[in-house]
Amino acid sequence: MIEVEHLTKKYGDLMAIRDLSFKVERGNIWGLLGPNAAGKTTTMRILTGYLPATDGKARVAGFDVFEQPNEVKKIIGYLPENVPLYPDMTVHSFLSFVAEIKQIPSAKRKEAVEKAIEISGLESVRGRLIRNISRGFKQRVGIAQCLIHDPQVLVLDEPTIGLDPAQIIEIRKLITSLKGEHTIILSTHILAEVTQTCDGVVIINEGLLMASGSLEELTASFSQNEGIFLKLKKGGEETSLLLKSIPGVDQVAREDDGFTLEWARGKDIRDDITKFIVEKDLGLVEMRPLAMNIEDLYLRVISGGVEQ
Amino acid sequence: MKNIWAIYKKEIKAYFASPIAYVVITVFLVLVGFFFYSLIWWFNAQSVQMARNPYYFQQMNINQMVYSPLFHNISIILLLMIPLLTMRLFSEEKKINTDELLYTSPLSISQIILGKYLASLFVLVVMLLLTGILSIFIFAYGNPEFVPLLNGYLGLFLMGAAFIAAGIFFSSLTENQIVSAILTFGVLLLFWILNWASYSAGGIWKSVLNYLSIFQHFDDLTKGILDTTDIVYYVSFALFGLFLTHSVIQSRRWR
Numbered sequence A: 001m002i003e004v005e006h007l008t009k010k011y012g013d014l015m016a017i018r019d020l021s022f023k024v025e026r027g028n029i030w031g032l033l034g035p036n037a038a039g040k041t042t043t044m045r046i047l048t049g050y051l052p053a054t055d056g057k058a059r060v061a062g063f064d065v066f067e068q069p070n071e072v073k074k075i076i077g078y079l080p081e082n083v084p085l086y087p088d089m090t091v092h093s094f095l096s097f098v099a100e101i102k103q104i105p106s107a108k109r110k111e112a113v114e115k116a117i118e119i120s121g122l123e124s125v126r127g128r129l130i131r132n133i134s135r136g137f138k139q140r141v142g143i144a145q146c147l148i149h150d151p152q153v154l155v156l157d158e159p160t161i162g163l164d165p166a167q168i169i170e171i172r173k174l175i176t177s178l179k180g181e182h183t184i185i186l187s188t189h190i191l192a193e194v195t196q197t198c199d200g201v202v203i204i205n206e207g208l209l210m211a212s213g214s215l216e217e218l219t220a221s222f223s224q225n226e227g228i229f230l231k232l233k234k235g236g237e238e239t240s241l242l243l244k245s246i247p248g249v250d251q252v253a254r255e256d257d258g259f260t261l262e263w264a265r266g267k268d269i270r271d272d273i274t275k276f277i278v279e280k281d282l283g284l285v286e287m288r289p290l291a292m293n294i295e296d297l298y299l300r301v302i303s304g305g306v307e308q
Numbered sequence B: 001m002k003n004i005w006a007i008y009k010k011e012i013k014a015y016f017a018s019p020i021a022y023v024v025i026t027v028f029l030v031l032v033g034f035f036f037y038s039l040i041w042w043f044n045a046q047s048v049q050m051a052r053n054p055y056y057f058q059q060m061n062i063n064q065m066v067y068s069p070l071f072h073n074i075s076i077i078l079l080l081m082i083p084l085l086t087m088r089l090f091s092e093e094k095k096i097n098t099d100e101l102l103y104t105s106p107l108s109i110s111q112i113i114l115g116k117y118l119a120s121l122f123v124l125v126v127m128l129l130l131t132g133i134l135s136i137f138i139f140a141y142g143n144p145e146f147v148p149l150l151n152g153y154l155g156l157f158l159m160g161a162a163f164i165a166a167g168i169f170f171s172s173l174t175e176n177q178i179v180s181a182i183l184t185f186g187v188l189l190l191f192w193i194l195n196w197a198s199y200s201a202g203g204i205w206k207s208v209l210n211y212l213s214i215f216q217h218f219d220d221l222t223k224g225i226l227d228t229t230d231i232v233y234y235v236s237f238a239l240f241g242l243f244l245t246h247s248v249i250q251s252r253r254w255r
Helices: A040-047 A069-075 A091-101 A106-119 A135-147 A165-178 A191-197 A215-222 A236-244 A270-280 A294-302 B002-017 B019-050 B054-059 B062-086 B088-095 B098-103 B109-141 B146-173 B177-192 B194-200 B203-212 B214-222 B228-254
Strands: A002-011 A014-024 A029-033 A055-060 A076-079 A153-157 A183-187 A200-205 A208-214 A225-232 A251-254 A259-264 A284-289
Touching: A002 A040, A014 A040, A014 A200, A029 A040, A029 A191, A040 A055, A040 A153, A040 A183, A069 A076, A076 A135, A091 A106, A091 A135, A091 B002, A091 B098, A106 A135, A135 A153, A135 A165, A165 A183, A165 A191, A191 A294, A200 A215, A200 A294, A208 A215, A208 A294, A215 A294, A225 A270, A236 A251, A236 A259, A236 A270, A270 A284, B002 B019, B002 B109, B019 B054, B019 B062, B019 B109, B062 B109, B062 B146, B062 B177, B062 B214, B088 B098, B088 B109, B088 B146, B088 B177, B109 B146, B109 B228, B146 B177, B146 B214, B146 B228, B177 B194, B177 B214, B194 B203, B194 B214, B214 B228
Parallel strands: A014 A208, A029 A183, A029 A200, A076 A153, A153 A183
Antiparallel strands: A002 A014, A002 A055, A200 A208, A225 A259, A225 A284, A251 A259
Protein backbone atom coordinates (compact mmCIF):
# COMPACT_ATOMS: atom_id res chain seq x y z
CA MET A 1 0.00 0.00 0.00
CA ILE A 2 2.85 2.33 0.86
CA GLU A 3 6.08 1.83 -1.03
CA VAL A 4 9.12 3.98 -0.52
CA GLU A 5 12.13 3.44 -2.75
CA HIS A 6 15.52 5.07 -2.33
CA LEU A 7 13.99 8.22 -0.92
CA THR A 8 16.41 11.06 -0.23
CA LYS A 9 15.68 14.53 1.08
CA LYS A 10 18.22 17.31 1.45
CA TYR A 11 17.62 20.65 3.15
CA GLY A 12 20.48 22.64 1.70
CA ASP A 13 23.53 20.68 2.85
CA LEU A 14 21.66 18.76 5.49
CA MET A 15 20.67 15.23 4.58
CA ALA A 16 17.34 14.67 6.31
CA ILE A 17 16.81 11.20 4.89
CA ARG A 18 19.15 9.06 2.84
CA ASP A 19 18.22 6.29 0.46
CA LEU A 20 15.25 5.18 2.50
CA SER A 21 13.25 2.15 1.29
CA PHE A 22 10.42 0.28 2.98
CA LYS A 23 6.99 -1.16 2.31
CA VAL A 24 3.77 -1.29 4.28
CA GLU A 25 1.14 -3.84 3.30
CA ARG A 26 -2.55 -2.99 3.01
CA GLY A 27 -4.49 -3.05 6.27
CA ASN A 28 -1.45 -3.02 8.52
CA ILE A 29 -0.29 -0.59 11.15
CA TRP A 30 3.38 0.26 11.01
CA GLY A 31 5.42 2.30 13.41
CA LEU A 32 8.10 4.71 12.33
CA LEU A 33 10.69 4.77 15.08
CA GLY A 34 13.79 6.77 15.62
CA PRO A 35 15.36 9.37 17.88
CA ASN A 36 14.61 13.07 17.46
CA ALA A 37 15.74 14.50 14.12
CA ALA A 38 15.97 11.03 12.62
CA GLY A 39 13.86 12.03 9.63
CA LYS A 40 10.48 10.64 10.71
CA THR A 41 8.52 13.83 10.14
CA THR A 42 10.30 14.49 6.84
CA THR A 43 9.40 11.01 5.62
CA MET A 44 5.76 11.57 6.54
CA ARG A 45 5.68 14.99 4.95
CA ILE A 46 6.98 13.51 1.72
CA LEU A 47 4.42 10.70 1.78
CA THR A 48 1.59 13.18 2.24
CA GLY A 49 2.77 15.45 -0.55
CA TYR A 50 3.66 18.36 1.72
CA LEU A 51 7.31 18.20 0.76
CA PRO A 52 8.87 16.96 -2.44
CA ALA A 53 11.79 14.56 -2.19
CA THR A 54 15.22 15.33 -3.57
CA ASP A 55 15.48 11.86 -5.03
CA GLY A 56 13.72 8.52 -5.01
CA LYS A 57 10.16 7.31 -5.35
CA ALA A 58 7.17 7.03 -3.07
CA ARG A 59 3.90 5.36 -3.98
CA VAL A 60 0.67 5.24 -2.02
CA ALA A 61 -2.04 2.83 -3.18
CA GLY A 62 -0.31 2.61 -6.53
CA PHE A 63 -0.23 6.39 -7.09
CA ASP A 64 3.07 8.13 -7.39
CA VAL A 65 3.28 10.84 -4.71
CA PHE A 66 5.17 13.19 -7.02
CA GLU A 67 3.43 12.47 -10.33
CA GLN A 68 -0.14 12.20 -9.03
CA PRO A 69 -0.14 14.25 -5.85
CA ASN A 70 -3.87 15.01 -5.93
CA GLU A 71 -4.85 11.35 -6.20
CA VAL A 72 -2.65 10.59 -3.23
CA LYS A 73 -3.95 13.51 -1.19
CA LYS A 74 -7.52 12.29 -1.72
CA ILE A 75 -6.85 8.90 -0.14
CA ILE A 76 -4.51 9.95 2.63
CA GLY A 77 -5.36 11.35 6.04
CA TYR A 78 -2.54 13.18 7.77
CA LEU A 79 -2.14 14.21 11.37
CA PRO A 80 0.96 16.40 11.60
CA GLU A 81 3.00 16.64 14.78
CA ASN A 82 1.69 20.16 15.44
CA VAL A 83 -2.01 19.68 14.89
CA PRO A 84 -3.21 22.18 12.26
CA LEU A 85 -6.22 23.94 13.78
CA TYR A 86 -7.85 27.32 13.30
CA PRO A 87 -8.30 28.68 16.84
CA ASP A 88 -11.14 31.02 15.83
CA MET A 89 -13.31 28.27 14.41
CA THR A 90 -15.63 26.01 16.34
CA VAL A 91 -14.89 22.29 16.25
CA HIS A 92 -17.91 21.72 14.02
CA SER A 93 -17.16 24.50 11.54
CA PHE A 94 -13.52 23.44 11.35
CA LEU A 95 -14.47 19.87 10.52
CA SER A 96 -17.01 21.10 7.95
CA PHE A 97 -14.26 23.16 6.33
CA VAL A 98 -11.92 20.15 6.25
CA ALA A 99 -14.71 18.01 4.77
CA GLU A 100 -15.08 20.57 2.03
CA ILE A 101 -11.40 20.83 1.11
CA LYS A 102 -11.06 17.06 1.24
CA GLN A 103 -13.69 17.10 -1.49
CA ILE A 104 -16.41 15.11 0.19
CA PRO A 105 -19.54 15.60 -1.98
CA SER A 106 -21.86 18.16 -0.38
CA ALA A 107 -24.65 15.60 0.09
CA LYS A 108 -22.42 13.41 2.25
CA ARG A 109 -20.55 16.16 4.06
CA LYS A 110 -22.86 16.51 7.03
CA GLU A 111 -22.85 12.80 7.65
CA ALA A 112 -19.04 12.65 7.41
CA VAL A 113 -18.66 15.46 9.94
CA GLU A 114 -21.07 13.79 12.36
CA LYS A 115 -19.27 10.47 12.01
CA ALA A 116 -15.87 12.06 12.64
CA ILE A 117 -17.25 13.84 15.73
CA GLU A 118 -18.68 10.58 17.02
CA ILE A 119 -15.58 8.45 16.38
CA SER A 120 -13.27 10.98 17.99
CA GLY A 121 -15.54 11.64 20.96
CA LEU A 122 -15.98 15.35 20.31
CA GLU A 123 -19.73 15.61 20.92
CA SER A 124 -19.32 17.64 24.11
CA VAL A 125 -17.17 20.32 22.47
CA ARG A 126 -18.63 20.51 18.97
CA GLY A 127 -19.87 24.08 19.34
CA ARG A 128 -16.86 25.44 21.20
CA LEU A 129 -14.10 27.53 19.74
CA ILE A 130 -10.96 25.48 19.19
CA ARG A 131 -8.88 28.02 21.10
CA ASN A 132 -10.89 27.22 24.24
CA ILE A 133 -10.67 23.43 24.29
CA SER A 134 -8.05 21.35 26.09
CA ARG A 135 -4.90 19.87 24.56
CA GLY A 136 -6.44 16.41 24.55
CA PHE A 137 -9.51 17.60 22.67
CA LYS A 138 -7.34 19.48 20.20
CA GLN A 139 -5.47 16.27 19.49
CA ARG A 140 -8.79 14.53 18.95
CA VAL A 141 -9.93 17.24 16.55
CA GLY A 142 -6.67 16.55 14.72
CA ILE A 143 -7.54 12.87 14.52
CA ALA A 144 -11.10 13.69 13.43
CA GLN A 145 -9.83 15.89 10.59
CA CYS A 146 -7.60 13.15 9.24
CA LEU A 147 -10.38 10.53 9.39
CA ILE A 148 -13.16 12.65 7.99
CA HIS A 149 -12.88 11.58 4.35
CA ASP A 150 -12.49 7.93 5.33
CA PRO A 151 -9.02 7.69 3.76
CA GLN A 152 -7.42 4.37 2.86
CA VAL A 153 -4.13 5.47 4.33
CA LEU A 154 -3.50 7.31 7.58
CA VAL A 155 -0.25 9.03 8.39
CA LEU A 156 -0.07 9.95 12.06
CA ASP A 157 2.87 11.90 13.42
CA GLU A 158 3.03 11.21 17.15
CA PRO A 159 -0.73 10.79 17.61
CA THR A 160 -0.67 10.40 21.38
CA ILE A 161 1.72 13.20 22.27
CA GLY A 162 0.51 15.50 25.04
CA LEU A 163 -2.37 13.30 26.11
CA ASP A 164 -3.05 11.96 29.57
CA PRO A 165 -2.75 8.18 30.15
CA ALA A 166 -6.48 7.55 29.83
CA GLN A 167 -6.63 9.47 26.58
CA ILE A 168 -3.55 7.68 25.27
CA ILE A 169 -5.27 4.34 25.82
CA GLU A 170 -8.42 5.63 24.11
CA ILE A 171 -6.55 6.92 21.08
CA ARG A 172 -4.58 3.68 20.84
CA LYS A 173 -7.82 1.73 20.91
CA LEU A 174 -9.19 4.00 18.22
CA ILE A 175 -6.12 3.45 16.06
CA THR A 176 -6.25 -0.30 16.54
CA SER A 177 -9.94 -0.31 15.63
CA LEU A 178 -9.11 1.34 12.32
CA LYS A 179 -6.80 -1.50 11.39
CA GLY A 180 -7.84 -3.64 8.47
CA GLU A 181 -9.87 -1.05 6.62
CA HIS A 182 -7.10 1.50 6.82
CA THR A 183 -3.38 1.22 6.33
CA ILE A 184 -1.68 3.24 9.02
CA ILE A 185 1.81 4.52 9.49
CA LEU A 186 2.53 6.26 12.77
CA SER A 187 5.59 7.74 14.35
CA THR A 188 6.12 7.62 18.06
CA HIS A 189 8.61 7.85 20.87
CA ILE A 190 6.65 5.55 23.10
CA LEU A 191 7.96 2.09 22.40
CA ALA A 192 5.18 0.34 24.27
CA GLU A 193 2.79 1.90 21.79
CA VAL A 194 4.52 0.03 19.00
CA THR A 195 4.14 -3.37 20.63
CA GLN A 196 0.51 -2.66 21.43
CA THR A 197 -0.63 -1.26 18.12
CA CYS A 198 1.82 -2.00 15.34
CA ASP A 199 2.33 -4.99 13.07
CA GLY A 200 5.76 -3.87 12.02
CA VAL A 201 8.30 -1.13 12.38
CA VAL A 202 10.65 0.96 10.36
CA ILE A 203 13.55 2.17 12.48
CA ILE A 204 15.50 5.12 11.15
CA ASN A 205 18.40 7.07 12.56
CA GLU A 206 20.03 10.15 11.10
CA GLY A 207 18.03 9.68 7.94
CA LEU A 208 19.21 6.13 7.37
CA LEU A 209 17.10 3.01 7.48
CA MET A 210 18.37 0.90 10.36
CA ALA A 211 15.83 -1.89 10.22
CA SER A 212 12.38 -2.69 8.95
CA GLY A 213 10.08 -5.65 9.24
CA SER A 214 7.42 -7.20 11.41
CA LEU A 215 8.17 -7.26 15.12
CA GLU A 216 8.66 -11.04 15.09
CA GLU A 217 11.02 -10.89 12.14
CA LEU A 218 13.10 -8.18 13.72
CA THR A 219 13.30 -9.85 17.08
CA ALA A 220 14.32 -13.05 15.36
CA SER A 221 17.03 -11.43 13.33
CA PHE A 222 18.49 -9.58 16.28
CA SER A 223 18.70 -12.46 18.72
CA GLN A 224 20.30 -15.78 17.95
CA ASN A 225 18.57 -17.63 20.74
CA GLU A 226 15.09 -18.42 21.87
CA GLY A 227 14.31 -18.90 25.49
CA ILE A 228 11.87 -19.20 28.34
CA PHE A 229 11.60 -17.99 31.88
CA LEU A 230 10.90 -20.64 34.51
CA LYS A 231 9.75 -20.24 38.07
CA LEU A 232 10.09 -23.44 40.11
CA LYS A 233 9.32 -24.46 43.66
CA LYS A 234 12.78 -25.91 43.94
CA GLY A 235 15.36 -23.23 43.27
CA GLY A 236 19.07 -23.22 43.94
CA GLU A 237 22.28 -24.27 42.26
CA GLU A 238 21.33 -27.92 42.13
CA THR A 239 18.25 -27.26 40.01
CA SER A 240 20.29 -25.01 37.78
CA LEU A 241 22.69 -27.85 37.05
CA LEU A 242 19.82 -30.22 36.45
CA LEU A 243 18.25 -27.87 33.94
CA LYS A 244 21.54 -27.53 32.14
CA SER A 245 21.56 -31.25 31.57
CA ILE A 246 18.43 -31.09 29.39
CA PRO A 247 19.50 -31.93 25.85
CA GLY A 248 19.48 -28.84 23.60
CA VAL A 249 19.66 -26.23 26.36
CA ASP A 250 22.65 -23.98 25.81
CA GLN A 251 22.40 -21.58 28.67
CA VAL A 252 20.82 -21.51 32.09
CA ALA A 253 20.93 -18.35 34.14
CA ARG A 254 19.64 -17.90 37.66
CA GLU A 255 17.42 -14.88 38.14
CA ASP A 256 16.03 -13.48 41.39
CA ASP A 257 12.95 -15.61 41.33
CA GLY A 258 13.61 -18.25 38.71
CA PHE A 259 15.70 -19.34 35.75
CA THR A 260 16.08 -18.34 32.13
CA LEU A 261 16.82 -21.07 29.67
CA GLU A 262 18.09 -20.36 26.18
CA TRP A 263 18.62 -22.56 23.17
CA ALA A 264 19.50 -22.02 19.53
CA ARG A 265 16.72 -20.44 17.45
CA GLY A 266 14.87 -22.89 15.25
CA LYS A 267 14.52 -25.81 17.62
CA ASP A 268 11.52 -26.02 19.90
CA ILE A 269 12.44 -27.93 23.04
CA ARG A 270 9.75 -26.55 25.31
CA ASP A 271 8.01 -29.93 25.36
CA ASP A 272 11.17 -31.67 26.52
CA ILE A 273 11.68 -29.10 29.24
CA THR A 274 8.16 -29.53 30.62
CA LYS A 275 8.49 -33.30 30.66
CA PHE A 276 11.84 -33.01 32.44
CA ILE A 277 10.43 -30.74 35.13
CA VAL A 278 7.53 -33.09 35.77
CA GLU A 279 9.81 -36.16 35.86
CA LYS A 280 12.21 -34.55 38.30
CA ASP A 281 9.30 -33.10 40.32
CA LEU A 282 10.75 -29.59 40.38
CA GLY A 283 7.36 -27.96 40.98
CA LEU A 284 6.47 -25.73 38.04
CA VAL A 285 5.02 -22.38 39.11
CA GLU A 286 5.42 -20.25 36.00
CA MET A 287 6.69 -20.65 32.46
CA ARG A 288 6.70 -17.92 29.83
CA PRO A 289 8.53 -17.22 26.59
CA LEU A 290 11.46 -14.89 26.80
CA ALA A 291 10.73 -12.29 24.13
CA MET A 292 13.14 -9.60 23.25
CA ASN A 293 11.29 -6.45 24.17
CA ILE A 294 10.95 -3.48 21.91
CA GLU A 295 13.22 -1.33 24.06
CA ASP A 296 16.07 -3.82 23.68
CA LEU A 297 15.44 -4.08 20.01
CA TYR A 298 15.28 -0.32 19.49
CA LEU A 299 18.44 0.37 21.46
CA ARG A 300 20.34 -2.35 19.68
CA VAL A 301 19.32 -1.05 16.28
CA ILE A 302 19.94 2.61 17.05
CA SER A 303 23.29 1.99 18.69
CA GLY A 304 24.49 0.68 15.35
CA GLY A 305 23.35 -2.89 15.60
CA VAL A 306 23.05 -5.05 12.54
CA GLU A 307 21.42 -3.47 9.52
CA GLN A 308 18.70 -5.44 7.89
CA MET B 1 -14.02 26.18 -8.45
CA LYS B 2 -15.47 24.38 -5.43
CA ASN B 3 -12.07 24.43 -3.78
CA ILE B 4 -11.65 28.16 -4.34
CA TRP B 5 -15.12 28.65 -2.87
CA ALA B 6 -14.20 26.60 0.24
CA ILE B 7 -11.09 28.69 0.89
CA TYR B 8 -12.99 31.90 0.09
CA LYS B 9 -15.71 31.09 2.64
CA LYS B 10 -13.15 30.21 5.27
CA GLU B 11 -11.34 33.51 4.79
CA ILE B 12 -14.55 35.54 4.82
CA LYS B 13 -15.46 33.87 8.10
CA ALA B 14 -12.00 34.59 9.45
CA TYR B 15 -12.39 38.27 8.55
CA PHE B 16 -15.85 38.68 9.97
CA ALA B 17 -15.59 36.30 12.92
CA SER B 18 -12.67 38.33 14.24
CA PRO B 19 -12.57 42.10 14.76
CA ILE B 20 -10.24 42.61 11.75
CA ALA B 21 -12.84 43.38 9.09
CA TYR B 22 -15.01 45.49 11.41
CA VAL B 23 -12.11 47.59 12.66
CA VAL B 24 -10.64 48.14 9.21
CA ILE B 25 -14.03 49.00 7.67
CA THR B 26 -15.04 51.30 10.52
CA VAL B 27 -11.79 53.24 10.63
CA PHE B 28 -11.85 53.49 6.85
CA LEU B 29 -15.39 54.86 6.83
CA VAL B 30 -14.74 57.34 9.62
CA LEU B 31 -11.74 58.73 7.73
CA VAL B 32 -13.56 58.81 4.40
CA GLY B 33 -16.51 60.51 6.10
CA PHE B 34 -14.24 63.13 7.57
CA PHE B 35 -12.62 63.90 4.23
CA PHE B 36 -16.00 63.96 2.54
CA TYR B 37 -17.39 66.40 5.08
CA SER B 38 -14.37 68.70 4.78
CA LEU B 39 -14.56 68.71 1.00
CA ILE B 40 -18.30 69.41 0.95
CA TRP B 41 -17.86 72.18 3.48
CA TRP B 42 -15.13 73.72 1.34
CA PHE B 43 -17.23 73.28 -1.83
CA ASN B 44 -20.15 75.05 -0.12
CA ALA B 45 -17.99 77.95 0.93
CA GLN B 46 -16.65 78.25 -2.59
CA SER B 47 -20.17 78.13 -4.06
CA VAL B 48 -21.32 80.98 -1.88
CA GLN B 49 -18.37 83.07 -3.00
CA MET B 50 -18.71 82.18 -6.65
CA ALA B 51 -22.44 82.84 -6.65
CA ARG B 52 -21.66 86.52 -7.01
CA ASN B 53 -20.06 85.91 -10.38
CA PRO B 54 -22.18 83.91 -12.85
CA TYR B 55 -19.16 83.00 -15.05
CA TYR B 56 -17.15 81.46 -12.26
CA PHE B 57 -20.26 79.84 -10.86
CA GLN B 58 -20.63 77.97 -14.16
CA GLN B 59 -17.17 76.51 -13.59
CA MET B 60 -18.10 74.93 -10.28
CA ASN B 61 -18.00 71.15 -10.77
CA ILE B 62 -18.73 68.81 -7.92
CA ASN B 63 -17.02 65.91 -9.63
CA GLN B 64 -13.75 67.74 -9.91
CA MET B 65 -13.94 69.68 -6.70
CA VAL B 66 -15.28 67.01 -4.35
CA TYR B 67 -14.98 63.57 -5.88
CA SER B 68 -11.57 63.86 -7.50
CA PRO B 69 -9.79 64.93 -4.27
CA LEU B 70 -11.94 62.50 -2.26
CA PHE B 71 -10.81 59.58 -4.41
CA HIS B 72 -7.20 60.59 -3.90
CA ASN B 73 -7.74 60.69 -0.16
CA ILE B 74 -9.44 57.30 -0.23
CA SER B 75 -6.55 55.85 -2.19
CA ILE B 76 -4.12 56.98 0.51
CA ILE B 77 -6.31 55.42 3.21
CA LEU B 78 -6.36 52.19 1.20
CA LEU B 79 -2.59 52.31 1.02
CA LEU B 80 -2.54 52.27 4.81
CA MET B 81 -5.39 49.83 5.36
CA ILE B 82 -4.86 47.08 2.81
CA PRO B 83 -1.55 45.84 4.25
CA LEU B 84 -3.46 45.29 7.50
CA LEU B 85 -6.12 43.37 5.67
CA THR B 86 -3.73 41.05 3.84
CA MET B 87 -0.94 40.58 6.38
CA ARG B 88 -2.39 37.48 7.95
CA LEU B 89 -3.43 35.62 4.82
CA PHE B 90 -0.43 33.32 4.48
CA SER B 91 1.69 34.38 7.47
CA GLU B 92 -0.83 33.08 9.94
CA GLU B 93 -1.31 29.74 8.19
CA LYS B 94 2.40 29.20 8.46
CA LYS B 95 2.62 30.29 12.06
CA ILE B 96 -0.15 27.99 13.29
CA ASN B 97 0.86 25.14 10.96
CA THR B 98 -2.42 25.06 9.11
CA ASP B 99 -0.46 25.33 5.88
CA GLU B 100 0.28 21.65 6.41
CA LEU B 101 -3.45 20.93 6.28
CA LEU B 102 -3.97 23.02 3.15
CA TYR B 103 -1.01 21.68 1.22
CA THR B 104 -1.80 18.05 2.03
CA SER B 105 -5.41 18.42 0.90
CA PRO B 106 -6.36 17.91 -2.72
CA LEU B 107 -6.17 21.63 -3.49
CA SER B 108 -3.84 23.37 -5.89
CA ILE B 109 -1.72 26.30 -4.76
CA SER B 110 -3.53 28.54 -7.28
CA GLN B 111 -6.88 27.60 -5.76
CA ILE B 112 -5.67 28.50 -2.29
CA ILE B 113 -4.26 31.83 -3.47
CA LEU B 114 -7.38 32.72 -5.46
CA GLY B 115 -9.71 31.83 -2.59
CA LYS B 116 -7.79 34.13 -0.27
CA TYR B 117 -7.48 36.86 -2.89
CA LEU B 118 -11.20 36.88 -3.65
CA ALA B 119 -12.04 37.05 0.06
CA SER B 120 -9.89 40.17 0.47
CA LEU B 121 -11.44 41.64 -2.67
CA PHE B 122 -14.85 41.09 -1.12
CA VAL B 123 -13.86 43.13 1.95
CA LEU B 124 -12.54 45.85 -0.37
CA VAL B 125 -15.82 45.90 -2.28
CA VAL B 126 -17.77 46.16 0.98
CA MET B 127 -15.58 49.10 2.02
CA LEU B 128 -16.08 50.91 -1.28
CA LEU B 129 -19.82 50.19 -1.46
CA LEU B 130 -20.34 51.61 2.01
CA THR B 131 -18.75 54.89 0.95
CA GLY B 132 -21.51 55.04 -1.66
CA ILE B 133 -23.89 56.10 1.13
CA LEU B 134 -22.17 59.50 1.09
CA SER B 135 -23.04 59.93 -2.58
CA ILE B 136 -26.73 59.57 -1.80
CA PHE B 137 -26.59 63.03 -0.23
CA ILE B 138 -24.79 64.49 -3.21
CA PHE B 139 -27.32 63.06 -5.64
CA ALA B 140 -30.16 64.29 -3.43
CA TYR B 141 -28.93 67.86 -3.22
CA GLY B 142 -26.69 68.28 -6.26
CA ASN B 143 -26.24 67.09 -9.80
CA PRO B 144 -22.93 65.26 -10.18
CA GLU B 145 -22.09 63.32 -13.33
CA PHE B 146 -22.47 59.60 -12.88
CA VAL B 147 -19.89 58.23 -15.33
CA PRO B 148 -16.81 59.97 -13.88
CA LEU B 149 -17.98 58.82 -10.47
CA LEU B 150 -18.07 55.22 -11.65
CA ASN B 151 -14.65 55.68 -13.24
CA GLY B 152 -13.29 56.83 -9.93
CA TYR B 153 -14.72 53.83 -8.12
CA LEU B 154 -13.38 51.53 -10.82
CA GLY B 155 -9.96 53.13 -10.25
CA LEU B 156 -10.19 52.57 -6.50
CA PHE B 157 -11.26 48.98 -7.00
CA LEU B 158 -8.48 48.21 -9.47
CA MET B 159 -5.90 49.90 -7.32
CA GLY B 160 -7.14 48.07 -4.22
CA ALA B 161 -7.03 44.79 -6.14
CA ALA B 162 -3.40 45.47 -7.06
CA PHE B 163 -2.58 46.39 -3.44
CA ILE B 164 -4.14 43.16 -2.19
CA ALA B 165 -2.08 41.09 -4.61
CA ALA B 166 1.08 42.79 -3.32
CA GLY B 167 -0.09 42.19 0.27
CA ILE B 168 -0.67 38.49 -0.36
CA PHE B 169 2.77 38.20 -1.87
CA PHE B 170 4.50 39.69 1.18
CA SER B 171 2.35 37.61 3.46
CA SER B 172 3.63 34.47 1.74
CA LEU B 173 7.22 35.53 2.40
CA THR B 174 7.14 35.58 6.17
CA GLU B 175 5.32 34.08 9.11
CA ASN B 176 5.46 37.41 10.91
CA GLN B 177 2.37 39.50 10.20
CA ILE B 178 3.98 42.81 11.19
CA VAL B 179 6.87 42.24 8.81
CA SER B 180 4.41 41.35 6.08
CA ALA B 181 2.37 44.56 6.64
CA ILE B 182 5.43 46.82 6.75
CA LEU B 183 6.91 45.34 3.58
CA THR B 184 3.60 45.71 1.75
CA PHE B 185 3.19 49.30 2.86
CA GLY B 186 6.79 50.22 2.04
CA VAL B 187 6.75 48.75 -1.44
CA LEU B 188 3.34 50.18 -2.32
CA LEU B 189 4.40 53.62 -1.14
CA LEU B 190 7.51 53.35 -3.25
CA PHE B 191 5.43 52.50 -6.32
CA TRP B 192 3.14 55.38 -5.43
CA ILE B 193 5.85 58.00 -5.43
CA LEU B 194 7.82 56.57 -8.31
CA ASN B 195 6.63 59.40 -10.55
CA TRP B 196 8.42 61.93 -8.29
CA ALA B 197 11.67 60.43 -9.46
CA SER B 198 10.51 60.83 -13.04
CA TYR B 199 10.70 64.62 -12.68
CA SER B 200 14.45 64.47 -12.51
CA ALA B 201 14.89 61.51 -14.84
CA GLY B 202 15.22 61.93 -18.54
CA GLY B 203 14.60 60.00 -21.74
CA ILE B 204 13.21 56.54 -21.54
CA TRP B 205 13.54 56.40 -17.75
CA LYS B 206 11.07 59.21 -17.39
CA SER B 207 8.36 57.29 -19.20
CA VAL B 208 9.25 53.99 -17.53
CA LEU B 209 9.03 55.49 -14.04
CA ASN B 210 5.84 57.28 -14.96
CA TYR B 211 4.32 54.09 -16.27
CA LEU B 212 5.26 52.12 -13.15
CA SER B 213 3.87 54.71 -10.75
CA ILE B 214 0.59 53.72 -9.14
CA PHE B 215 -0.34 57.37 -8.68
CA GLN B 216 -0.01 58.31 -12.33
CA HIS B 217 -2.54 55.71 -13.46
CA PHE B 218 -4.95 56.55 -10.70
CA ASP B 219 -4.89 60.26 -11.47
CA ASP B 220 -6.35 59.68 -14.93
CA LEU B 221 -9.18 57.57 -13.61
CA THR B 222 -10.27 60.10 -10.99
CA LYS B 223 -10.46 62.72 -13.70
CA GLY B 224 -12.98 60.56 -15.47
CA ILE B 225 -10.62 59.38 -18.20
CA LEU B 226 -11.00 55.68 -18.85
CA ASP B 227 -7.83 54.50 -20.53
CA THR B 228 -7.14 50.82 -21.17
CA THR B 229 -3.46 51.40 -20.35
CA ASP B 230 -4.44 52.13 -16.75
CA ILE B 231 -6.67 49.10 -16.51
CA VAL B 232 -3.98 46.90 -18.05
CA TYR B 233 -1.47 48.33 -15.59
CA TYR B 234 -3.51 47.47 -12.50
CA VAL B 235 -4.56 44.07 -13.78
CA SER B 236 -0.98 43.14 -14.65
CA PHE B 237 0.21 44.45 -11.28
CA ALA B 238 -2.30 42.17 -9.54
CA LEU B 239 -1.54 39.17 -11.73
CA PHE B 240 2.18 39.62 -11.24
CA GLY B 241 1.69 39.77 -7.45
CA LEU B 242 -0.34 36.57 -7.50
CA PHE B 243 2.16 34.88 -9.78
CA LEU B 244 5.02 35.79 -7.42
CA THR B 245 3.01 34.42 -4.48
CA HIS B 246 2.55 31.16 -6.34
CA SER B 247 6.27 30.98 -7.09
CA VAL B 248 7.23 31.70 -3.48
CA ILE B 249 4.96 28.98 -2.09
CA GLN B 250 6.07 26.51 -4.72
CA SER B 251 9.77 27.21 -4.19
CA ARG B 252 9.53 27.14 -0.39
CA ARG B 253 8.31 23.61 -0.64
CA TRP B 254 11.02 22.59 -3.04
CA ARG B 255 13.85 24.02 -1.04
